[in-house]
Amino acid sequence: MSARKPYIRPMTGWWRRDPFFVEYMVHEGTAFFVLAYALELLAGVLCLASGESTWNAYRAFSGSAVMLLINFAILLMMFYHGYTWFKIMPRTLPPIIISGQRLNAPIITIAGIVVAVLASSLLLAVIYFLARGV
Amino acid sequence: MKVNLKRTNEPIFWLLFGAGGMLSALVGAMLVFITCFAVPLGILPAEAFSYASMHGFTQYFMGKAFLFAIIVLFLWHAVHRIFHSLHDVGIHAGPLARWLCYGLAFMGTVATAGALLAMV
Numbered sequence: 543m544s545a546r547k548p549y550i551r552p553m554t555g556w557w558r559r560d561p562f563f564v565e566y567m568v569h570e571g572t573a574f575f576v577l578a579y580a581l582e583l584l585a586g587v588l589c590l591a592s593g594e595s596t597w598n599a600y601r602a603f604s605g606s607a608v609m610l611l612i613n614f615a616i617l618l619m620m621f622y623h624g625y626t627w628f629k630i631m632p633r634t635l636p637p638i639i640i641s642g643q644r645l646n647a648p649i650i651t652i653a654g655i656v657v658a659v660l661a662s663s664l665l666l667a668v669i670y671f672l673a674r675g676v
Numbered sequence: 677m678k679v680n681l682k683r684t685n686e687p688i689f690w691l692l693f694g695a696g697g698m699l700s701a702l703v704g705a706m707l708v709f710i711t712c713f714a715v716p717l718g719i720l721p722a723e724a725f726s727y728a729s730m731h732g733f734t735q736y737f738m739g740k741a742f743l744f745a746i747i748v749l750f751l752w753h754a755v756h757r758i759f760h761s762l763h764d765v766g767i768h769a770g771p772l773a774r775w776l777c778y779g780l781a782f783m784g785t786v787a788t789a790g791a792l793l794a795m796v
Contacts, residue, residue: 577754662706
């Protein structure tokens with residue numbers, strides 16, 4: 543009698559098998575960039591609290607070529623995070639029923655992106671006018 | 677029959693994850709643009725991020741609340757997502773991983789609050 547040798551489906555690199563899984567892993571990976579940006583801001587707040595010279599050192603550091611490149615990668619991944627967040631939103635929200643019809647997915651996604659564009663524009667406008675002292 | 681009535685604390689972490697995810701989806705990219713690229717590109721004057729103006733910003737309650745919400749919610753969003761993705765890359769997400777992920781966010785929360793409250 544031979545020993546039973548059940549087939550176990552190998553799971554290493556499972557997400558490389560399908561473009562859908564690759565996309566899933568990339569949008570989960572945006573979390574590292576959100577984390578990096580949060581830590582960058584936290585470092586800024588800590589430097590600000592410790593005085594003017596530390597704050598100026600922080601600003602010089604974040605203006606360096608390497609940090610601009612890293613921040614550009616963070617910027618792109620933030621965009622991608624926002625896009626996928628609203629793309630997935632129809633599946634993460636409870637069903638929204640309007641006059642007996644379930645609100646369809648593209649409408650939720652587009653509404654989310656429109657709100658993001660409006661909120662971002664408003665933020666830029668507020669900071670712009672604050673900085674210009676209007 | 678024994679019924680497990682122990683409450684789970686998952687909704688709290690999920691709520692922080694959701695709030696951070698929504699906030700970063702709404703204004704995350706614009707925030708990075710403003711804080712990192714607006715001055716080099718000449719959209720904002722360099723004085724916008726001078727010590728005097730940034731320190732002044734933290735003197736307002738709204739300024740403090742804004743910075744606190746951004747940093748803390750982004751942190752909790754990211755660690756929750758990373759923790760739950762460990763399984764996908766074949767790492768068993770046990771108590772150690774939980775402590776490391778949520779511990780980082782917790783320490784970040786305390787540090788942010790401490791620094792903001794120190795600036796009176």
